[in-house]
Amino acid sequence: MKRRIFLLLLLLGLVLLPVFYSAPYFLHIIILIFFYIALTEAWNIMALCGKVSLGHSAFFGLGAYTSAILCIKAGVIPWIGIFPALFVTFLGAAALAIPLLRLRGPMFTLATIAFSEVLRRIAMVWREMTAGAEGLTIPFTPGWENLVFTTKVPYYYIFLVLAGGSVYIMHRIYHSATGHHLRAIASDEEAAQALGINTNRVQLVGLFWSSGITGLLGVFFTQYSYMIEPEWAFSQTLFALQPALNGIIGGLGTIWGPVIGAILMTPLGEFLRSYLGALQQGLNFFIYGLVLIGVVMVLPGGIVSPILSFLRHRDFKARQASSGKEAV
């Protein structure tokens, strides 16, 4: 109950925030945090079953390119473009489904990298569609129907909804039978199968949500950045490594790990990029790499793990105290 009130107050605060303070750079950082919460949460849905993807940029790029090309070449508004974008994303997901079901551990991760690299190369070469490295620009016609705005405030609410929605989806999956089955697969796929879990089916459900959210984020984030080119849309660093980093540092396969990871890492990255990046390109990711090594060596469960164990310990104590009273 207390937790629910806290979440409602938090949500209310977030909804009212731009009314009180709407400096563009500040909102930009918050929008990035929301975006990465959603992206990391999507990544984490697949990581629930212990399969680590370093190729989520593939889904992002497929969604982003489908709606952007339809918008620019055929004048399809992004609200309608969402549906073909999701369709193409799911086609990509279907291609990755076979490695997902057949491979485990590092080999699956490598297959995801190879998969997104192939798509990036194709986007570079297929100039008639993507204009190659020159990229495409979203026409500047402001309005809700075109999802193009002159201020950052509407984007703030769009990404707030996307972030909240993906945390909610993760929450629902985590506590559903599918979520339990996915976690069972993470600890031992053969044992899970032996217990009668349809491992193929639940992994496909995970892939469906994970790729769908990522493709959707591709559509909206391209509208936010106005332009698209292959190195950006299929960027391994921005849309595959970054969510993986956030997820691992926050807490792999947890609901709140991605949120904590994105809140910590996004401002850190932006700070390093804007203040030190001018001096040293690459410093932000150099530090990320070291943080990742450090977290894995010191806190293998992610930053969320000590918090979780503290909460569990407290609940346990409270229950012990109350049951003690009953006994008396």
Added chain:
Amino acid sequence: MELFIQVAVSGLLLGGVYALLSIGLTLIFGVVRIINFAHGELLMVAMYLTFWLFQAQHIDPYLSILIVAPALFVFGMGVQRFIIQPIFDSPALMKIFVTVGLFIALQNLALMLFKADFRTIQTSYSMATIDIGNINVSVPRLVAFVFALVLLAGLYAMLKYTLTGKALRAVAENRVVAQLMGIRVQRLYLIAFGLGSAMTGIAGALLLPFTYVFPTVGGIYTLLAFVVVVLGGMGNMAGAFLGGIFIGLIESFSGVYISPALKEAVYFVIFILILLVRPQGLFGRGKGTEEVGLK
């Protein structure tokens, strides 16, 4: 037909270096049982070191192997000692993450030190060719190929006949029994990681006269090494050699007959197909690689 032979020759020569790079990876994997996502970054480090030695100290890339190989040996041992060894008993996923962290850190360190430019070195023999009939054989590629063959033969002899080599094979076979036989397993992990890194480093020095180095070059070579190793069967030295030649040929042919921009895309597709259809590799025996690195 002439073009065909020409392409085949250059692919074959390139394949020799790929074999060297991949045998570095398969040696580390076979003995230490760790999937090193930062393998291409080891190559990148070696290439930049060679580049720096040439630019600043005017040392010929082939001569610089005498510096690059020991440097990479020490670097590899350092990675094993200070990053891998402390988390050796953690789940496989965690071990992947530290090597991913290492790959991100090294790649961006290179970006900080050398910027994103494509760099290569211009030696007197960079463009030199030997003409046999109508076929041109690139000198640096030929040197790289011969060098790689000699090194691979040396490594093979070392594994077969020396005491350390026998111990390495024993650990690869069964680390528990090897330990019971009095082999100091931890020390051999260090040697294997160092040796694998040194081989990779030499491959880097050999590649630089005819390729480019840039900060993200490692990612491509990591995938390439894994493609070769999976093709040849995980931990299988002879398989990695044949796999290297095979991928060199594929790269050459798809570069000419499909599109230079898609040549990497072609072998990644082959990689995924091999993983799906024949996970034990073309030349592999026994269990598949689809679960490799988990147990």
